Amino acid sequence: MKQVYEYDENFFFTVPLTIEPDEEGNYSVPENCTTVQPPSFIRARFHPDEQKWTEEATKEEKDALLKQIETGKVPSPLEELKSQNASIMVQLAEAQNLIESQAKMIADLLLMLAEGGEA
Known part of the structure; x- marks a missing residue:
């Protein structure tokens, strides 16, 4: 981003x-x-x-x-910027969580393939 x-x-x-x-x-x-x-x-x-x-x-x-x-x-301009920054940090944390869950899902799928594809 x-x-x-x-x-x-x-x-x-x-x-x-x-x-x-x-x-x-x-x-x-x-x-x-x-x-x-x-x-x-x-x-x-x-x-x-x-x-x-x-x-x-x-x-x-x-x-x-x-x-x-x-x-x-x-609110002062500084307070508005603080609020905007907090919102961006929340969005960043959500994106990082999504990336981590996708990486785990990919790792699990690769492990399944390596074990012969049996679930």
Whole structure:
């Protein structure tokens, strides 16, 4: 799995995504995504030519968000990232468990074949 960052038609960050490799192990990054991680901006905008993110939030937007955070109505960007990270870690653990169970199943099948195919 590989982490990419999706942006909309105006190049504003929307969500982080994970992508899977193809059969040869190569990753194909979707057209509206980048592997460049956005900083903890309030309104991150990607610049494909420069391969960088900039903050596009106005002072009013920043002040309004800070007021919401102070009153506890909205989680901070750091809290959102922590939540996203936890979700990705759960997905990774589930994938690792699946890989382990598939490896055990393959080993059991190979053992059956080696013993003459009798169950």
